[in-house]
Amino acid sequence: MTPPNPRRRTLTLRDVSEAAAVSEMTVSRVLRNSDDVSAATRDRVLKAARALGYVPNKIAGALASQRTHLVTVIIPSLSNLVFPEVLSGISAALDGTGLQPVVGVTNYSADREETVLYEMLSWRPSGVIVAGLEHTPAARAMMLHSGVPIVEIMDTDGEAIDSVVGISHRRAGAEMARAILAAGYSRIGFLGTQMPDDHRARKRLEGFEAALGEAGVRVRAREFYSGGSALLKGREMTEAILGRAPDLDFLYYSNDMIGAGGLLWCQDHGIDVPGHVGLAGFNGVELLDGFSRRLATMDTCRREIGFRAASIIAARAAGGPADPVRVELEPVLQPGDTIRRAG
Numbered sequence: 001m002t003p004p005n006p007r008r009r010t011l012t013l014r015d016v017s018e019a020a021a022v023s024e025m026t027v028s029r030v031l032r033n034s035d036d037v038s039a040a041t042r043d044r045v046l047k048a049a050r051a052l053g054y055v056p057n058k059i060a061g062a063l064a065s066q067r068t069h070l071v072t073v074i075i076p077s078l079s080n081l082v083f084p085e086v087l088s089g090i091s092a093a094l095d096g097t098g099l100q101p102v103v104g105v106t107n108y109s110a111d112r113e114e115t116v117l118y119e120m121l122s123w124r125p126s127g128v129i130v131a132g133l134e135h136t137p138a139a140r141a142m143m144l145h146s147g148v149p150i151v152e153i154m155d156t157d158g159e160a161i162d163s164v165v166g167i168s169h170r171r172a173g174a175e176m177a178r179a180i181l182a183a184g185y186s187r188i189g190f191l192g193t194q195m196p197d198d199h200r201a202r203k204r205l206e207g208f209e210a211a212l213g214e215a216g217v218r219v220r221a222r223e224f225y226s227g228g229s230a231l232l233k234g235r236e237m238t239e240a241i242l243g244r245a246p247d248l249d250f251l252y253y254s255n256d257m258i259g260a261g262g263l264l265w266c267q268d269h270g271i272d273v274p275g276h277v278g279l280a281g282f283n284g285v286e287l288l289d290g291f292s293r294r295l296a297t298m299d300t301c302r303r304e305i306g307f308r309a310a311s312i313i314a315a316r317a318a319g320g321p322a323d324p325v326r327v328e329l330e331p332v333l334q335p336g337d338t339i340r341r342a343g
Contacts, residue, residue, distance in 0.1 A: 008162075010147035011054045020048035031056040053141025055121040067148070071313050072120040073101045074130040076108045076198075081257070081285045082302055083131075086153065089306025090129065097314045099126055108197045114139040121146055127313035129306075133158035134199045149316040151309040156328045157203050163325040165309045169200045172298055172331045173207030176252065176280060179333055181215050183340040185250035185278050188212065189221040191237045191262070192254030201254045204282065208252065221245035225258070234261020242277075249277055250339075256281035259295050263338060267293075279338040294336035301329040 013024045020027065022041060029037050030045040037045075048054075073090060075083045090101050102125070104116035114136045121128070121142055127149040133156075135143070143150045143161050150162040157170050180188065190208070193201050209219060223241040225233050237258060242248060253259035259281025266273050273279055273293070284299030308327050316322060335341070 008144050008147070011052055011145045015052055016045065016049050016054050019052055020045045050138050051141070053138060053143075053145045055118055055142055055146070057122065057124055067124050067126050069099050070123065070125040071099050071101045071310065072104065072117075072125040072128045072130075074104045074106060074113060074116055074120070074128070076106050076131055078103075078105055080255075082255075082283050082300070085286075085302040086131075086306035089303040089308075090310040091306075092303075093307045093310035094314060097317070099310075099314060099317060101129075101310070110134070110136050110139070110197050114142075117142055124148075126317045127151070129153055129309045129313065131155075132199055133160060133164070134197070149313050149322070151312050151325075153305050153309045155200050155203070156326070160324065160326065163309075163312050163327075165305050165312070165325075165327040165329070167300055167305075167329050167331050168207075169203040170207030170210075172282070172300070173204035173209075174211035175331075175333060176204075176282070176298060177208045177211035179335070180250055180252065180278065180280065180339065181212070181217065183274075183278065185340075186217055187245075187247055187249045188217065188219055189223070189241050189245060189248040189251050190219045190254075191223045191234070191241060191251060191258060192225075194224040194226045204254065221248060230257055231261035231264065234258030234263075235265040236261075238262035238265045251277060251279050253279070253281045256283045256285040256295060256297050259297070260291065263291070263293060263295055274338050274340045278340060284332075284334060293338065294334070296336040296339040297334050299332040299334055301331060304329060 013027050017024045017027045022045060026037060026041060027045050030042050071094060077083060094101060104120055106113040106116055117139050125148060128143060129151045131154050133152050140161065152160050152164045154166045156164055156166045156168050190205065192205065212218060221241050221244060223237045225237060234257060251262055253262060259279055263279055266277060271277055280296040282298050284297045312325050
């Protein structure tokens with residue numbers, strides 16, 4: 001059995017007092033917002049607490065276990081159709097366990113994630129499920145020293161704090177590139193996001209470009225956007241990229257919603273899909289099943305990711321082993337009607 005990670009020891013007031021060179025009572029006063037502490041001392045204490053990753057316990061003394069029956073779930077968006085399916089898996093796994101999920105939304109902001117995490121950890125949840133592997137140093141420190149199981153989800157391309165459940169986005173991007181090349185396309189454009197904290201989209205593009213490069217092919221044109229994913233943006237981006245590079249024979253979209261907008265634009269303008277231009281998205285969003293033509297995409301096991309992550313938290317809460325768990329699921333390519341059949 002793997003020994004406990006010493007870096008994940010739960011921090012105390014004494015740790016903060018020693019780091020700030022003040023008494024534990026002074027630290028307590030600062031964290032209770034008492035007004036009998038000088039501004040300089042307050043600033044020193046707060047900086048020390050932040051550097052250590054210390055989070056005050058808002059329920060100290062209220063519960064014998066010092067834990068609530070809440071499971072913190074931190075996701076980038078509720079408008080993105082990917083995450084409601086993840087939440088449904090989490091809810092299903094926690095049903096009947098006595099644990100309840102509570103959700104925080106970061107809007108793809110690392111700083112916002114740090115704030116949400118700080119507030120939620122202060123209520124001493126039984127575990128944390130958080131999307132992604134990239135965090136600010138302070139957020140990472142808080143999770144390392146939280147004393148509760150942490151499960152990072154959606155992505156396995158990187159080092160996990162504790163447990164991780166997801167897919168390799170680099171491998172997913174590479175698999176899509178190989179499918180496109182096998183179907184005979186070679187003049188490829190990419191349409192995606194400019195959000196700096198959408199690390200999973202970045203990794204997919206890295207894997208996509210690497211696989212193309214192995215075949216001597218490169219992405220010939222790119223179109224980027226910021227903000228939420230929507231059909232209208234997909235239409236606008238498709239018009240823009242084909243206006244600049246009309247010889248493209250394949251468009252790879254970073255998600256299904258803008259890909260579906262591209263499909264609608266091509267249909268409205270009489271473009272032969274997949275004969276003249278092939279299209280593919282990512283995520284396997286069920287909402288698009290009602291379209292007359294099915295967009296090529298990749299099913300990313302979203303509900304299973306949520307279920308497996310919450311099951312890890314529930315097992316730990318029930319006294320199970322504290323060993324880190326790594327679960328890498330295999331996304332499934334769905335060629336739909338927008339990519340030529342290979343061969």
